[in-house]
Amino acid sequence: TPEAPYRPEGVPFGIGGSVRIHLWNHLRVGAEGYVTTLYSSLSNEASALAQGSYVRYGCGGVMADYIYERDKVWLYVGGTIGGGAKRSLFVDDGSQRDWNRENSAYINKTSYFFLAPYIGLDYAMTKKVHLSFKLDYTLAFHQAQWVNPSGFRLYAGFMFCH
Numbered sequence: 001t002p003e004a005p006y007r008p009e010g011v012p013f014g015i016g017g018s019v020r021i022h023l024w025n026h027l028r029v030g031a032e033g034y035v036t037t038l039y040s041s042l043s044n045e046a047s048a049l050a051q052g053s054y055v056r057y058g059c060g061g062v063m064a065d066y067i068y069e070r071d072k073v074w075l076y077v078g079g080t081i082g083g084g085a086k087r088s089l090f091v092d093d094g095s096q097r098d099w100n101r102e103n104s105a106y107i108n109k110t111s112y113f114f115l116a117p118y119i120g121l122d123y124a125m126t127k128k129v130h131l132s133f134k135l136d137y138t139l140a141f142h143q144a145q146w147v148n149p150s151g152f153r154l155y156a157g158f159m160f161c162h
Contacts, residue, residue, distance in 0.1 A: 012055075017157075018063065026066050032080060036153075038089075048078030053091045057149050057150045059084025059114060059138075072086035074122040074130070084140070086148060112140040112147050122159060130159040 016034030023029060040053035061082015068075045092104035118136035125131055134155040140147050 012036045056087045072124040080116040112142045114140045132159045
């Protein structure tokens, strides 16, 4: 966040998911959406930021992938195209969690368009539940320039199949 006086760093965590429909034997299409947050308590600048400061990314889009199934292991490669928003709140003193007026806080929201090619692996634990891992590389644009969140993202979770 170049405009803000802080540089939060750390490991963000989030939640999200996807809905996919199989077309033919190897093609899937669908949609996905995620929200990821890095709180100041996970930042190396935590002592400089007050309680409640965060950087949050939300994004969603349409996706398509090619899947190769081999027994219980499903490998896939594909891409997502969509949009999202980055929201930052930096509280210098006080706390976002109370109802007192803060003397100094910075808030910003920026929308972006993104492309995200990805590779993934599902392990079919049962016919209905898969353990899923996905690695993507997000390319985010805003007004013809690159913006955050550009870079690698790793997903781990469960997929519920029907």
